[in-house]
Amino acid sequence: MRLPLFVAAASLAALLSTACNRGVSVNTPTDPPVSGSVNGNDTPNPTSANTTDLRASATAAFDTTARPKWLADRIQYHLAEPKQNPAVQITRYSYKGQVVYYETLGCCDQFSNLYNQQGKMLCHPEGGLTGRGDGQCPDFDKNKTGETLVWRDPR
Structure with missing residues (x-):
């Protein structure tokens, strides 16, 4: 039983050492060809830095x-x-003909808050143990x- 395991381990070690000894070179399309020219024009080197940044902006608008x-x-x-x-965020909506401010608060069963334009709390549209808020504005999600x-x- 130990002999087949030993043979398998030795074979694996030999295979890995052979694979690691192979020289692998990687050329990018902007490298000049080794033998002069390839069929057609050479790919030119980039003339400017990348203009696309896929990272999210550090500051939101x-x-x-x-x-x-x-x-x-x-x-x-x-x-x-x-x-x-998650981070607290405040979003402005129009709801039932008035401007309202919807404030999300962190995680885990905390109520979200809905304020009118004067800062008076109207209701808690989401959160709590059921996730459905306090029930005072159940149509907020549909009508905002x-x-x-x-x-x-931003922190």
């Missing part, structure tokens, strides 16, 4: 127009607190329009 004072104070409150995961991101915790 927030709508800072006409933020009520109570909302600016609320943002400062969040910045003074430890960062939550005009979504505009106002602020997301």
